Amino acid sequence: MSVVSTGAAPRRSHSARTSGRPRRRRGSAASHAFLVLLTVAFLAPVLWAVLSSLKPPASIITDPLEFDPSTFSLDNYRAMFDDVPIASGFATTAVVLVVKGAITLFFAPLAGFAFAKYRFVGKNLIFGAVLLTLMLPTIVLIVPLLLQMKELGWVNTYQALILPGSVDAFAIFWMRQVIASVPDELLDAARVDGCGEFRIFVRIVVPVIRPGLAGLAVLTVMNIYNDFVWPVVVTTQESMQTLQVVLATLAQNITGNRIGADFATVWGELLAASSIALIPLLVIFILLQRHFINGILAGSVKG
Structure with missing residues (x-):
């Protein structure tokens, strides 16, 4: 006598299904x-x-x-604005942030597009050389860059604060990884329709890589905003100092501008200045946090 299998999988009992729910709830809590x-x-x-x-x-x-x-009072903030040129630091940082960030977000995706989607002689060698620059410590490049700025007459200028490092290796690498996930079929279809290469980049690639571009924007803003070593080396005039340099020299500015300023006064104004400096980064991250998370995941799976 043969036994005919129905092929139906045994159903889990109601008690077995419900017993797993408290465990999941406890794990979630x-x-x-x-x-x-x-x-x-x-x-x-x-x-x-x-x-x-x-x-x-x-x-x-x-x-x-x-x-x-x-x-609670705003006395520390009022005294800090009187003693420290924080408004000038904010203004200089804003100019550097806008111009340098725009350069990075324009040229880094173009370079990443070339490395990800084009074949040319020496591509891997050039890309490897770009990645090798990531291994060089910043301190190694400061003296040669400073000598170049001096020869060009760019010390204490916006050019010196903006141009060096405006398109860095990490930004190119980030964009190359993100753009590599864009299907080649989309680009080939656009070429068949008669689109030029730059138009393909603007109309096809940029909308697709928008999360990765937003992630790079957040990282770029944070790096420029928090940069201290290069601005403190290349600027000596107070009017050209960025916010981080102003904050670093805040204690001596307070004691120099106010006779009899004690340790407690310095701490109060330092905390006030630091609190104000936190606001732009918090606002940017809150507004772009969703894009930043999506940007980190962009390019992790190649389509």
């Missing part, structure tokens, strides 16, 4: 609790700095962890 603790750990120093900037200078030193809202 544990994950959320861990993420909340991690967020608190990262944001606690920032929150402390912002709240401490509103305290009287003396209490920052004597009671660093005590926060009395009744004593």
Whole structure:
């Protein structure tokens, strides 16, 4: 007597299906609790700095962890604006950020497009040479670049702050990896329709790589905004100093502009300046966080 198999998979019982739900809920709750603790750990120093900037200078030193809202004031901010040229630092940084960022976001995708989608003699050799520059420490390049800026007469100018490093190897590598995931069939179809290469790049490639471009934009803004070593070397005039240089020299500016300024006063104004400097990066990251996450994932799977 033969047994005929129906081919139907045995169904899980209702109790077996429901027993897994509490485990998933507990795992999800544990994950959320861990993420909340991690967020608190990262944001606690920032929150402390912002709240401490509103305290009287003396209490920052004597009671660093005590926060009395009744004593909060903007005195540290007012004194900081009087003692420190932070507005000039913001203005210089804004000019460098806009111009240098625009150069990076225009030329890096073009170079990445060439390396990802074209075949030419020495392509791998040139791309390897570009990647080799990532291994050079910044400190090694400072002296040659400074000598070049001096020969060109660009010391204490926007050209010196903007042009060196405006199209770096990492940006080219990032764009090359992102554009490599764009299907070649899209480009070939556009060529058949009579599109030129630059038009293909603007009309086909750029809309597809928009998440990767947004991710590069966030990284570029952060790198330019936080850059300190090169601006402090190539600028000596106060009017040309970027925000990070102004913040680094804040203590001596306060003590030099105010007779009898003590340690507590310096700390109060330093926290006020640092709190203001945090605002642009926080706003940019909040506005572009979705694109930044998508940009990191862009190009990880080649289509």
